Amino acid sequence: METFVQSIVSGILTGSLYAMIGVGLTVIFGVMRIINMAHGDMVMFGMYGAFLSITFLKIDPFLSIILWIPIAFFIGVFIYRFLLKNIVPAGELNTLLYTAGLSLFIANLVLLIATGDYRTIKLKYAIMPLRPFGIAVPIPLAIAFGMAILITFALYWFMVRTDTGRAIRATSQEPEAAALMGVNVDRTAIITFALGTALACAAGVLLAPSLYLYPTVGEILVAKCFVIVVLGGLGSVPGAIAGGLLLGVVESLGAVYVSVPYKDAIGFVIFLLVLLFKPSGLFGVGKS
Amino acid sequence: MKKIVIVLALLLLFAAPLIVSAPFFVHLMIMVLMWTVLGASWNILGGFTGQVSFGHATFLGAGAYTTMILYLKLGIAPWYGIPIGGLVAALIALPIGFICFRLRGPYFALSTLAVAEIIRLVALNWESLTNGPVGLLITTLPDVTFGEKSIDWENKIPFYYIIAIITLGSIVATYIMSRTRLGAYSLAIREDIDSAEAIGINTVQARVAALSLSAFFAGVAGGFYAMYLRYIDPDAVFSIPLSVEMVFIAVVGGLTTVAGPLIGAIVLVAFGEIFREIFLVHFKLVGHLIFYGLMMMIVIRYLPEGIWGRLRPRVGNQR
Numbered sequence: 001m002e003t004f005v006q007s008i009v010s011g012i013l014t015g016s017l018y019a020m021i022g023v024g025l026t027v028i029f030g031v032m033r034i035i036n037m038a039h040g041d042m043v044m045f046g047m048y049g050a051f052l053s054i055t056f057l058k059i060d061p062f063l064s065i066i067l068w069i070p071i072a073f074f075i076g077v078f079i080y081r082f083l084l085k086n087i088v089p090a091g092e093l094n095t096l097l098y099t100a101g102l103s104l105f106i107a108n109l110v111l112l113i114a115t116g117d118y119r120t121i122k123l124k125y126a127i128m129p130l131r132p133f134g135i136a137v138p139i140p141l142a143i144a145f146g147m148a149i150l151i152t153f154a155l156y157w158f159m160v161r162t163d164t165g166r167a168i169r170a171t172s173q174e175p176e177a178a179a180l181m182g183v184n185v186d187r188t189a190i191i192t193f194a195l196g197t198a199l200a201c202a203a204g205v206l207l208a209p210s211l212y213l214y215p216t217v218g219e220i221l222v223a224k225c226f227v228i229v230v231l232g233g234l235g236s237v238p239g240a241i242a243g244g245l246l247l248g249v250v251e252s253l254g255a256v257y258v259s260v261p262y263k264d265a266i267g268f269v270i271f272l273l274v275l276l277f278k279p280s281g282l283f284g285v286g287k288s
Numbered sequence: 289m290k291k292i293v294i295v296l297a298l299l300l301l302f303a304a305p306l307i308v309s310a311p312f313f314v315h316l317m318i319m320v321l322m323w324t325v326l327g328a329s330w331n332i333l334g335g336f337t338g339q340v341s342f343g344h345a346t347f348l349g350a351g352a353y354t355t356m357i358l359y360l361k362l363g364i365a366p367w368y369g370i371p372i373g374g375l376v377a378a379l380i381a382l383p384i385g386f387i388c389f390r391l392r393g394p395y396f397a398l399s400t401l402a403v404a405e406i407i408r409l410v411a412l413n414w415e416s417l418t419n420g421p422v423g424l425l426i427t428t429l430p431d432v433t434f435g436e437k438s439i440d441w442e443n444k445i446p447f448y449y450i451i452a453i454i455t456l457g458s459i460v461a462t463y464i465m466s467r468t469r470l471g472a473y474s475l476a477i478r479e480d481i482d483s484a485e486a487i488g489i490n491t492v493q494a495r496v497a498a499l500s501l502s503a504f505f506a507g508v509a510g511g512f513y514a515m516y517l518r519y520i521d522p523d524a525v526f527s528i529p530l531s532v533e534m535v536f537i538a539v540v541g542g543l544t545t546v547a548g549p550l551i552g553a554i555v556l557v558a559f560g561e562i563f564r565e566i567f568l569v570h571f572k573l574v575g576h577l578i579f580y581g582l583m584m585m586i587v588i589r590y591l592p593e594g595i596w597g598r599l600r601p602r603v604g605n606q607r
Contacts, residue, residue, distance in 0.1 A: 035394045087588060092394050093340050094588055097539060100342075100532055101584025108578035112567070116574060219528050223405055226398050261413040268402040268409075275391055275399050 006135050007252040013141045015248020016148040017203050021221065022228035022240035023155065024199035030172035030235035031192040032088055034095045038079075038103040040222030041110075042072065042197050046204020047213040048110065054121055061121055062143055065205045069198050076197030080190050088189075103218065111215040121209045144206035151202055152241065155195075159237065168192050172235060220264075227271040233281020243282070301456070305448045314444040316561050318516065321451040322509055323557045327537035327549030328458040329505035334535065335543035336471060337498045338478030339389070340397040343404030344506050344534045346384070347377035349411060349525035351507025352514040356424045357417065365430045367450075370511035377507025378500045385496035392481065401528065408526035423521025424514075447516050454512060455550075458505045463546045465501065474498050475544075506534075529577070536580050540587045542594025551596040556580055 025039045046068055053064035079102070087098045129136040159165035167188045170178040179185045211217070228247050232239025247267050254266040274282060305314050330344055351373030358364040358372060388399040411418045418424070429441040439446050465471045473494040476484040485491050514520050533556075541552025556579070564576035591598050 035398070083585070090588075090592065093338075093397075094592065096340065096394055096397060097535065098585060098588040100535065101581045101588065103581070104529075104532065104536075104577050105581030105585065108575040108581060112573050112575035112578065216529075223401060223528070226401070230395075230398065259413075262409060265406050265409040268406045271402050272387070272399060272406075275395060275402075276387065279391065279395065 002134065003256055007256045008249055009135050009137065010141075011249030011252035012245055013137070013145045013248070014252065015245035016145045016152075017207050017244075018224060018228055018248050019241045019244025020148050020152060020203040020206075021200055021225050022232065022244045023152065023237055024196035024203070025225045026229045026232070026235055026237060026240040027168065027172070027192055028196040029229065031168060031175075032189050033092055034084065034088060034099065034193075035092065036196070037096060037099040037222060038106060038218075039196070039200050039225055040218030040220070041103050041106040042200035042218075043204035043207070043221050044107070044110065044213070044215065044218040045075075046072065046201035047208040047211070047217065048114065049201065050205040050208035051119055051121055051213060061123075061205060061208055062147065065147065065202055068205050069202050072201030073194045073198040076194030077190055079197070080193035084193070103222070107215050107218055114215060116214060116216075118212045118214050120212055123209055138210065140209035144210065147206055148203070151199070155199070156237070164188070164191060224267065227267045230271055231274055231282055236281060239281050246282075301452050302449075305445045309445070311444055314448055316558060318444060318448050318451055319561060320553045320557045321448075321455045322512060322516075323533070323537055323553040324455050324550045325451070325458045325505055325509040325512075326534045327541060327552050328455075328462050329502045329509065330534040331538040331541075331543060331549050332462060332465060332502040332505070333498050334538055335545070335548070336465065336474035336478065337495050339495060339499075340394075340535070341400040341499075342397050342528070342531050342535065343400030343402075344502075345526050345528070345530040346404045346407045347381060347503035347506035348510035348513065348530060349407070349522070350377040350380050350503075351510030352520045352525045353411065353418060353424075354507070355511035356426065356514045356520055359426060360424060366511065366515040370508055370515065373511035374504040374508035377510065378504040381500045381503035382496060385499040386492070389492050389495045389499075401531075404526065404528065404531060408522055411522040411526055418522065421521060421523075423519060423524070426515075426518045429515070451512055451516075454508055459546060459550070461501065461505065466546065470494060470497055533580065536584050540583055540594060542597030542600070545594070545596045545600060548594055548596040552594070555595060556583060
């Protein structure tokens with residue numbers, strides 16, 4: 001029983017970060033129909049951001065998120081405005097191939113600058129895990145979980161309460177009707193892409209103290225992202241949150257009850273089953 | 289005119305190692321030709337039927353492991369192992385095709401990515417068959433004698449001729465496919481799958497057939513890869529970047545063209561290997577794939593029909 005609770009708890013902790021990455025990917029898909037293969041590289045960027053902050057600026061990685069979110073937002077604006085904007089009208093498959101190229105470019109740029117060495121971030125206050133009710137909770141993951149919840153709620157509030165948020169949701173439901181109602185679709189697209197990039201980067205900053213970082217970490221993360229957003233239904237924000245938590249829990253249960261080596265495969269098997277039998281996502285809200 | 293060009297190209301293909309025999313250049317040409325086969329393989333599916341697969345490393349890996357395991361466990365020489373590897377890859381493609389082709393467009397692409405990752409993880413963990421992450425190594429290749437002389441496998445030139453023949457096979461197969469019913473069905477599917485279905489084409493069958501043919505060549509290239517490098521492990525032959533590189537070569541060269549993959553491989557692999565040398569030797573850095581990413585972005589933005597696709601009409605309707 002204790003192992004069961006333990007794996008559920010660790011699953012939810014990791015899942016909250018998966019959810020954040022997934023939300024970024026899903027809003028970008030919802031508004032622009034871009035399947036962004038470079039999304040994982042934005043997470044990688046955030047991880048290296050956290051690493052730079054602690055090594056050179058001596059800022060705690062969790063604090064440095066205030067610095068990296070706006071930087072990632074502007075990088076997102078730049079990427080969309082100067083690179084992706086002209087590709088999007090050419091169709092989903094061309095943008096898929098283009099972002100795959102972009103992903104390889106970013107990963108190799110970082111590989112050239114930072115080399116392929118595996119790096120870790122060691123925090124002084126994070127040596128021993130917390131043990132509430134006899135369940136081990138690593139401190140960095142607990143802080144990351146708390147901040148992920150805060151950021152996700154802030155985003156939710158933004159999407160539901162602000163005009164820009166409403167414009168994003170409207171564009172994602174029906175771009176032409178939104179344009180007719182006076183929504184500046186172009187500006188909405190830029191903001192959405194930048195927002196998705198900033199979310200991915202923030203998740204990277206939060207994940208950095210719990211994972212190894214290396215330039216091609218994005219490959220694995222982007223594959224997981226696709227699992228998450230397809231589970232929840234492409235384009236659906238609550239779906240991506242649920243998908244992220246679900247994948248986190250399934251992976252950690254799988255590692256305990258099925259087998260450690262195959263824990264990553266379980267996610268992909270579920271992904272295939274969902275794609276085949278319920279392509280609109282487990283919760284039936286996505287559009288296929 | 290067209291015939292002269294083809295004859296000249298063939299002469300160049302088979303005389304090349306006699307003209308430049310420096311090991312680095314022979315190695316470079318071998319890599320270019322191997323990637324031509326992989327690009328041609330991807331082009332058969334992605335170019336003709338328009339189905340973007342991000343999981344072609346599966347077939348390369350299947351061919352490589354089949355060749356390697358047949359040789360190490362049963363003593364079957366790689367020259368039998370390579371075509372058998374291709375057949376195994378083509379067989380594996382059947383169930384994958386019947387599952388993944390229920391999905392369309394980007395969803396198909398994502399599903400192939402998932403299948404490839406599952407298969408990579410199986411190869412990594414099925415240690416009794418694949419030796420797991422340690423990989424498989426062959427130290428010597430069996431003797432082959434032509435009359436008095438036996439082939440020197442330490443030299444790269446025999447490998448060059450083997451891959452030259454495989455490349456020729458893949459290009460001829462692409463040409464034949466473009467002329468047959470399967471090619472016509474594929475193009476119809478690429479243009480509009482619903483209309484193709486409506487005029488009575490069994491689109492699942494046609495796509496599975498194209499995938500299987502495509503997988504055969506990826507498997508053969510994989511078998512060659514195993515024999516040439518003599519060492520494989522799951523991350524070397526089943527990884528996502530390999531699948532992505534195949535896509536890039538086919539797209540940069542020009543989809544649906546017969547010569548496109550060769551052009552794509554020359555541009556990407558030759559420049560990529562030269563970049564790798566420069567980066568490694570002068571700067572001790574690894575990151576030559578940056579060039580692949582950059583080329584891909586430029587091509588999709590400015591030359592969506594690929595380099596050969598753009599040049600072809602200007603050189604007199606060559607295929």
